[in-house]
Amino acid sequence: MKRAEHGGNIYEIVQRLGIKEEEIIDFSANINPLGIPKDFKECLLLNINKIQKYPDPTYKDLIKEISEYHKIDSSWISVGNGATEVIFSMVREIKPKNSLILSPTFLEYERALKKVGSHIEYYELQEKNNFQIEDDFFNKLHDDIDLVILCNPNNPTSQLIVKSQMKKILNICKARNIHLMMDEAFMEFVENGDQESMIPLLKDYERMYIIKALTKFYALPGLRIGYGLSSNMKILKNIRNNQEPWSINSYAAMAGMVLKDEVYIQKSKEWITKERKRLYEELIKIKTLKVYPPSSNYILFKYLGSNKNLKEALLKSKILIRSCDNYKNLDDSFYRIAIKDKECNLKLLKALKEVSYED
């Protein structure tokens, strides 16, 4: 199976341009610009000797920290080498014959589903509705569907399925015995994300699964740590039994401490609230862009100018953005940008205005 292309592949670009990685401002990966939480960074540096030993294969401490943070039973938690591993292992154990996903959405769901031979149906999000799901989505949840995967907020559209809508979906899934997987990898960036999360409803339905990542909000993509939550003991037991031993390294096993870092969490929330508003309001002033209102830490827009390849045009200013041409239901006029710190965002705006002006 072919690999999917994602944002964050800065390596190919620096090689092609013959420049250093530090010279590029990377808007293609949606990572918190505050960087690794300071206390965790110190902990990593102090614990270099940990890699002389195997990690605890049951990841007791990590699971305890996750369980305390979400106030759920530890037996409901399955940890993995990034959220990606959790997605693949859950899909492998659910083994859906027929599945439903959004279009466009995070590319790895389709790959995980194809790997188990699932027939995939797509709900095509409409540009005219700012890529939000509409009531016709409920009709797609028919009896033949075994699993629906929803990315909330959705990547790359940055649209949130609000809790009232989610509850409606949950009720239909319950009535039709459909497994419901929700990827909340970006929920921490959403305004009042705690209230939008479906985690408190996990206890109500055994066929419900929530994917979480430490990657995005805590800026740890290279560490590879994510987890899945569910009250479905059978699926979780099978995942554990089939998981390769030590797929989470000793450093990643210590990452649970970031969940208690209130200062970092608060600072990150303040940054995202402020910068999301500021960047969005500036972007919509640029006439060659059609910008979709974001709910997460990234923004999708359509480029209306005649300069066909905006990504290449911005690379001249050493700015890397994510082309959305490999998403179903989008084309090469769509781009996704991460929201970064004020200084970087201003550089992006300046470069975008310049390209736009030339158009």
Ligand SMILES: Cc1ncc(COP(=O)(O)O)c(C=O)c1O
């Ligand atoms: C919605 C979503 N879920 C999961 C992941 C994967 O996260 P991880 O790096 O923890 O595997 C990504 C990465 O881009 C994502 O966009």
